[in-house]
Amino acid sequence: MTTPTLRTPGLRDRKRAETRARIEDAAVSLVLRDGLEQTTVHAISELADVSPRTFFNYFDSKDGAILGIRNTAMVEEQVAEFLAQPPHRDAIEAVVALLLAIFDAPGGRLTIRKDRMELLQRHPELMASQFEQLTLTHGQIAETVAVILKRYGVSQSADAEDLTSIAGITLAMCGTAVRLAMSTLAQDHTHADTEQIQIRSVALVRATTGSIA
Amino acid sequence: MTTPTLRTPGLRDRKRAETRARIEDAAVSLVLRDGLEQTTVHAISELADVSPRTFFNYFDSKDGAILGIRNTAMVEEQVAEFLAQPPHRDAIEAVVALLLAIFDAPGGRLTIRKDRMELLQRHPELMASQFEQLTLTHGQIAETVAVILKRYGVSQSADAEDLTSIAGITLAMCGTAVRLAMSTLAQDHTHADTEQIQIRSVALVRATTGSIA
DNA sequence: ATCAATAATTGCACACAGTGCATTTTTGCA
DNA sequence: TGCAAAAATGCACTGTGTGCAATTATTGAT
Structure with missing residues (x-):
């Protein structure tokens, strides 16, 4: 009888996840320290103790590492997990919760998430990359939003x-609300846990629909 | 008394505008023919009959030329022109009209606009650049939206x-609606004039707010 | 422990985007 | 025509991102 290799991810995968996290951390901390343009892939790789070529084995782009952009399969996983959760009060809350589930770093490392909010404020150009991630995985997410809308x-x-x-418009609306909520809550240097972001995001969406309806 | 150099743009500016248009046309037609990745700045420059270095005197990036991205000053101009226009029925129509005014190519060249819609569908990555343009000029536009919201x-x-x-959320909502409206109306190969896009966009926004309210 | 299959890491060469700077050409105007 | 400003260009350079082949580490089985 072998050890339960099916339950634990195995050494290979564990190492891979660790390397990935190391690259992300290096990227975030360097950009935080030196700025976006000043930070090169070379420097990130050096700090993460991998070769530049390996960097691109883990991420498609510099921005990808900085934002910790997950690929389609990872998003798929998180969507499935989300759909299995208990229901929310209404569609808006559900969509906002979905977005927070996707954006949240796996393992729930609070520090890096807060740092990334900081980065997005200092370097708004990064939002284009974040947006690109959204368009790439847009199909899945928008589809899920459509399911949510139907469900409610x-x-x-x-x-x-x-x-x-x-569904697409709802997604854009909620996505922007989440981003703005993160932004304002990051400025106040309160804890800004997920629940607060959730509450503020939902409030913003309601305020908007209420205003222009 | 000199000739009215203040009224007419003058030869120099006319030539500049013409060169700009030539680069845009070259970019669009090449990407349409060969695809986004296959089209190099070198090729675009050659077709437009300028040096690659000159290309970057006119546009900040390859995507900039492909999408005909206008700079802050140009957007400012169009915003001012818009605000001087007669009022709209309500806030939603006004914001949608604003967006269409900004996205529309100056001179109203119908062909290139239609081509660009086609490009955005074939190469969704371009939307990130379009989005980036929006974030760069986001300040101005969002501010204008806020003015509109107050006005109504x-x-x-x-x-x-x-x-x-x-205002930011409203902008995101309307922007997505316009994009989707352009997209669907480009698929049906009807004429897709600006008015139709306007109508469809507004309808989509209303449907969304009505649905999730 | 050993070994073969497989996956990860790395080095190297390369194509392309984009920028700074100095030089040449073109244009506007007197 | 001739002069000053603006535009176009050539050149060298940095940095991102990719393909490919060689090297090294991990796994599972004997």
């Missing part, structure tokens, strides 16, 4: 195409 | 910070 019984009359569009 | 009397109770957030 909104827009029964809409046809399929409209539902897709509505 | 929404959210009287909101404090300044909330108004900014609400």
Whole structure:
């Protein structure tokens, strides 16, 4: 009988995850210290103790490492996990919760998440990359949003195409709300835990729909 | 008395605008023909009959030329022009109109606009650049949206910070709606003039707010 | 412990984007 | 025509990102 290799990820995968985290940490701390342009892939690799070539085996781009961009498979996993969770009060809360689940670093390392908020404020150019991640995995996420909308019984009359569009717009709205909520809550140097972000995001979305309706 | 050099743009500026347009056209047609990755700045410059170095005197990036990204001053101009226009029915229509005014190519060249819609569908990565343009000029645009929201009397109770957030979310919502409207209307190979896009965008926003409210 | 298969790491060469700087050409105007 | 400003260009350089082949580490089985 072998050791339970199926339960634990195995040495190989553990090392891989560790290396990945080391690169992310190096990237974040260097950009935080020296700025975005000043930080090179070479420097990140050196600090993370890997070769520059290995860096690109783990991430598609410099920004990818800085933001800890996850690939399609990882998002898929998190979406599935989310859908298994207990239901929320309404569609808005559910979509916001979904986004927070996706953006949150696995393992829930609070420090790096807070640092990344800081980075996004100091270097707004990074938001384009974050947005790109969203467009790449947009299919999955928007689809999930559509499922959520259906689940909460909104827009029964809409046809399929409209539902897709509505899901996309809802996603954009909630995504922006989350980003803004993170931004303002990061400025106040309160703890800014996930729950607070959630509450503020939902409030912002409601305020918006209430205002322009 | 000199010739009215203040009224007409003058030969120099006319030539500059023409060169700019030539580069944009070259970029769009090459990407349309060969794809995004296959099209190099070198090739674009050659077709536009300028040196690669000159290319970067006109645009900050390859994507900039492909999308015809305008700089802050140009956006400022278009925003001012928009604000002088007659009022719209409500805030949503006004914001959508603002976005269309900004995205529309000056001179209203229908062909290149249609081509760009095609490009955005074929190469979704480009949306990140479009988004980046939006974040760079985001200050101005979001501010204008805030003005619009005030003008149409929404959210009287909101404090300044909330108004900014609400404006940002409204902008994201309308921007996505416009993008989706362009996308679907480009698929149907109808004419897809600006008015149709306007109508469809507004309808999508209303459907969304109505659904999740 | 040993060994073969497999996966990860690395080095190297390369293509391309983008920038700074000095030089040449073009344009506007007197 | 001739002069000053603006535009175009050539050149050298940094940095990102990729393909490929060689090297090293990990795994599972004997």
